[in-house]
Amino acid sequence: MFRSVPPLCKHLRLSPRVAEALRTKAPVVALESTIVTHGMPYPENLAMARDVEAVVRRNGAEPATVAVLDGVCHVGLTDEALESLAKIGTKAHKVSRRDMAVVTSKSLTGGTTVSGTMILAHQAGIKVFVTGGIGGVHRDAQNTMDVSADLLELSRTPVAVICAGPKAILDIPRTMEVLETHGVTVATISNANNAFSTDIPAFWTQSSGVMSPTTVADAEEAARIIHAGHSMGLTSSTLICNPIPPRFALPEALINNAINTALRVAEQRGIKGKDITPFLLRAVKELTKGKSLEANIGLVMWNAEIGARIAKEVARLDG
Numbered sequence: 210m211f212r213s214v215p216p217l218c219k220h221l222r223l224s225p226r227v228a229e230a231l232r233t234k235a236p237v238v239a240l241e242s243t244i245v246t247h248g249m250p251y252p253e254n255l256a257m258a259r260d261v262e263a264v265v266r267r268n269g270a271e272p273a274t275v276a277v278l279d280g281v282c283h284v285g286l287t288d289e290a291l292e293s294l295a296k297i298g299t300k301a302h303k304v305s306r307r308d309m310a311v312v313t314s315k316s317l318t319g320g321t322t323v324s325g326t327m328i329l330a331h332q333a334g335i336k337v338f339v340t341g342g343i344g345g346v347h348r349d350a351q352n353t354m355d356v357s358a359d360l361l362e363l364s365r366t367p368v369a370v371i372c373a374g375p376k377a378i379l380d381i382p383r384t385m386e387v388l389e390t391h392g393v394t395v396a397t398i399s400n401a402n403n404a405f406s407t408d409i410p411a412f413w414t415q416s417s418g419v420m421s422p423t424t425v426a427d428a429e430e431a432a433r434i435i436h437a438g439h440s441m442g443l444t445s446s447t448l449i450c451n452p453i454p455p456r457f458a459l460p461e462a463l464i465n466n467a468i469n470t471a472l473r474v475a476e477q478r479g480i481k482g483k484d485i486t487p488f489l490l491r492a493v494k495e496l497t498k499g500k501s502l503e504a505n506i507g508l509v510m511w512n513a514e515i516g517a518r519i520a521k522e523v524a525r526l527d528g
């Protein structure tokens with residue numbers, strides 16, 4: 210059912226390794242690049258981007274970092290490209306579905322968000338995508354209407370996303386409502402590693418106080434849900450939430466205080482739209498004296514390990 214050889218968009222450029230992996234139906238894991246350009250400072254962003262590729266490889270899948278470079282949509286980056294993107298940082302564009310045609314037609318360079326990465330991964334025939342946290346419904350969205358394009362992309366693009374939950378800077382109950390409305394399958398990996406929690410994880414912490422619609426015990430069970438969606442021809446995505454490992458999780462009081470302060474400053478400065486998420490991540494990092502960044506890196510590596518295992522099992526089941 211899943212279109213494994215979609216028409217290649219002429220803007221799409223696959224790295225030789227990714228092209229070969231897809232040709233032989235080997236497991237491939239897409240990785241986003243807004244986390245590199247806008248989510249972390251240099252040089253931590255570059256170290257993280259290299260390490261996450263290494264973790265995917267070590268766990269038996271081919272990493273495919275996605276980005277738009279001079280208007281060309283790359284799936285799989287050279288180390289030089291990764292380095293230059295990490296150095297450009299927030300001067301690069303932040304590319305969601307809305308921005309895709311603009312950056313390609315104007316030959317611009319940008320990091321792809323969850324939304325942008327899903328589009329290009331799907332066009333390339335990749336079924337599994339690992340990130341840190343997804344965007345969602347922002348707090349006060351009833352007034353601002355700020356709902357991340359990630360949520361709508363999850364409803365219409367069948368690329369499974371492995372994350373550590375919606376970022377706690379968001380309104381998690383409303384994020385879950387929007388995911389339900391738009392028919393996104395959501396499962397949380399619940400095992401000894403997260404103290405048997407059945408909650409949706411909240412990125413820097415294991416629990417959000419919001420129950421996950423379903424839980425799975427491990428990567429293999431998660432892969433069976435993804436495979437079932439493919440066999441049924443569902444055109445929506447599966448979101449797998451993989452809680453942050455306890456050794457990286459932040460104390461709730463520390464992270465909540467930082468978030469509340471960051472939100473106040475953002476409001477005072479009138480920061481909104483696509484700038485709000487990068488601003489809040491930066492402010493939370495300062496307020497936690499770098500602890501939130503360490504947690505972010507730790508959870509991404511763990512997602513990469515689980516994501517590679519999921520990709521292997523999905524490749525086996527989809528055949």
Ligand code: PSU
Nearest residue numbers: 243244248322323341342344357483486
């Ligand atoms: N997760 C991280 N760091 C990030 C992001 C996610 O650990 O920087 C990025 C992702 O690219 C996500 C984007 O798609 O933030 C959401 O932005 P917005 O809230 O503007 O939709």
Ligand code: MN
Nearest residue numbers: 355356357482
């Ligand atoms: Mn937004």
